[in-house]
Amino acid sequence: MKKKLIIFSVITAMFSSIALTGCGSSTSSNSTAKDNAEPKVENVVKVTKASDKSKVPDSAQKRKDTLIIGNGVPGGNFVSFYAQTLTDAYVSDAVSDGLVDWDDNGKPIPGIAKSWDISSDGLTYTFHLRDDVKFSNGKPLTADDVKFSLELVFDPSFSGAVDCKSIPIKGGEAFKSGSAKDIEGIKVKDAHTISVTLEKANSSILYLIGTTIISKDYFGNDYTPGNTKGVEAKLQKPIGCGAYEVTKYIPGQEVDLTANSYYWKGTPKIKNLIFKATTEENKMQNLTSGATDIDTFDGTPENIDQLKSMGFVDYTTFPSSSIFYIGVNCKDPKFSDKKVRQALEYGLNREQMAKSVFKGNAYIINEPQSKAHASYTNDVNQYKYNVSKANKLLDEAGWKKGSDGIREKDGKKFVIHLMSSSTNAAHKLEIPIIKANYKLIGIDVEPELMDLNTLLSKTDKKDFEAYLMGTSLGADALSSNLAANFKTGAPSNNMSYSNSKVDDLIAQAYAEKDESKKTAIEQKIYKIINEDLPFIFTYQPQTVWASSSRVNGVKFLPYNSYPHSLFKAEIK
Known part of the structure; x- marks a missing residue:
């Protein structure tokens, strides 16, 4: 895959690749994947439930309030604008929400923006924000935070993984060149209303600007236009408006998160998450022993057979992203x-x-x-x-x-x-x-x-x-x-x-x-x-996500990042 992400929304589910992450994939163990599969999510996603839930390892059963997810090595950039690894992207999705949410097919639906209006010429989008959203530090989210998040990627010193040239907001280039103090096309109307005007109509704009709102109060405190180093210094412990917040980061090993009690969709049912670095050599053993609850695997018949033989594992397969x-x-x-x-x-x-x-x-x-x-x-x-x-x-x-x-x-x-x-x-x-x-x-x-x-x-x-x-x-x-x-x-x-x-x-x-x-x-x-x-x-290839049957409510889909569903997950 490419080294850099081109848009905000690429982060959600599109990082999977042999090049960066060691591709996880699967299909049935007795046949080649069919070349004429219907191109509809509901027809290509297959969930196989555990055959014997009693086989869940004791070590996992004892973790009543903690979910451990096997992933690649974290890079320490836990804001999607900067993430360049799959694990960082997943952590960002758990920590931050955006203007829009995504349905099972990856289509935009209301999120923090409870609704939006589009002008007759298709150039101006006016977003009406919810008034009950707070960041993980308890401070309310307002249109100023949205404005700060959008303008950050146009900053001339921005070094993250977004190509602002692909986001046609009016005045964006002038801001990036330093000839304007604000982006002309971004207007805060009031605390919960913001408009974005484009240079030209763009049918993909919700995908381009719809995700990840970060706290201006937290990240902007050490930020000055033309110098984003203060923002980048806080990427390992971000303040977000998502379901969880980062509490500990051990480079090369794991990222620990805890539930955001202020989360606007309701406090997550699972208190703690751990994104644990696993490898092709140890991930199957970790899942078998209960050291992890979730992981992804290459889609070989041998791996599928092993997952089936565990008895306590649910697994989901679909074409790789x-x-x-x-x-x-x-x-x-x-x-x-x-x-x-x-x-x-x-x-x-x-x-x-x-x-x-x-x-x-x-x-x-x-x-x-x-x-x-x-x-x-x-x-x-x-x-x-x-x-x-x-x-x-x-x-x-x-x-x-x-x-x-x-x-x-x-x-x-x-x-x-x-x-x-x-x-x-x-x-x-x-x-x-x-x-x-x-x-x-x-x-x-x-x-x-x-x-x-x-x-x-x-x-x-x-x-x-x-x-x-x-x-x-x-x-x-x-x-x-x-x-x-x-x-x-x-x-x-x-x-x-x-x-x-x-x-x-x-x-x-x-x-x-x-x-x-x-x-x-x-x-x-x-x-x-x-x-x-x-x-x-x-x-x-096909992708296979395996999850211990002690965990309920996590959805694995081609076009919606599974961390978006973690707030609904439960440990049985």
Whole structure:
């Protein structure tokens, strides 16, 4: 996935990826994931209940007021604007709420903003805030806190994970440049009313500004415009308006939280949460022994069988919120011709990859969208494995096989330097398959293994030929994915891909108020990406969340982060 988040709402459920977190995935243990799954959340989310709740370990039963959740290593940035790890994102979701909430399909519904009005030109959104919301320190939340939260990401010294260029608030750029003291388009009407005026209509604006309100009184106390260091110094112990508050952070190990007694939806039933760092090597044992209550796993039949054999575990499966791919530098002469990129897709045995990495428990993907999303179409070229077709396309592109079987053009051999994470177990299984597949079509692959941070840095700087990665997908296909990854010059468009038709369609989709028409435009973009292939698509794994049956009320869904439901959870 990308190193930085493009919008506020990406944090909620879209961080899952092999690249950063070690993908958790699953499906049934006796069959390959079906490629024709209906693209509706209610049809792709499957919950399997525990067969014997009496088997809950004694060590877990003794924890009457504490829920322990296995996660990746926390990074210490517990405000979504700054979070760059999955665990930090989850902690932020537990600690802070936003203007809007999200339904099970990831659609915006009233939250702290109990309602909002939209002007006839679609440019001004007036939010009417609840008057009963307090931060975890007991101080009331007002429109000034919303204004502070929105303006923070436009501060010229802001170093977090939000690209403010994607948020078209009137006057935002002037504020960022330092030529204005306030953002013109943000107006506090009264203590519980605030309006946001846009430069141009944007159908995704609620996803872009709807989440995470932080306390101006707390974070703004040590803040001056142009210097956000005072804000950043408090990221490990934020004051939020969410269900929980952070009480302790042990770097590399865990984050401890306690219930916010002022929470506007009611004091959470479980008093304490612990987000505990687990690894692929110990997470199954931790769940088995009762050291953790919740965790996520790779979707192999072996893991599913182990979860079933425990007896006391409920588990939920659905398509991952990430898709995986080989990214190519479209400005590199080797990859500038889309016939070459199409040959790379035809020449890759993705079924073999899915069987090797996930024992078949993954979907083959051909468009930049999850099978769980309502806009998923499948009405695109399926690029079935076809060596003959790949060879033909490469011939047509002018790459001819030499005496050694490796293709050449203009005196240069076709060699792909493929970057990947040195610690990624999936990549280690994928690379030999990629090498063998591409050798059959006259292409040599030279792997370049490196630590993840180096890999992310190189992709951000576009210092690469090709790389293995995954990208997160949000409920709003446009803002979280299409505009972020494929718009010309977009911050996460590491492939240097550019197509004026795609850019025009993105603009049309942002301006379209009718949801069905917006979806139709997005599907046109999927088809163009399927033909142009700046991503060489591989697969979308299944995700499996396992939870001790002693815990009730936590919902695991593709487009709504599970910490949003923790306030309703109970320990039986």
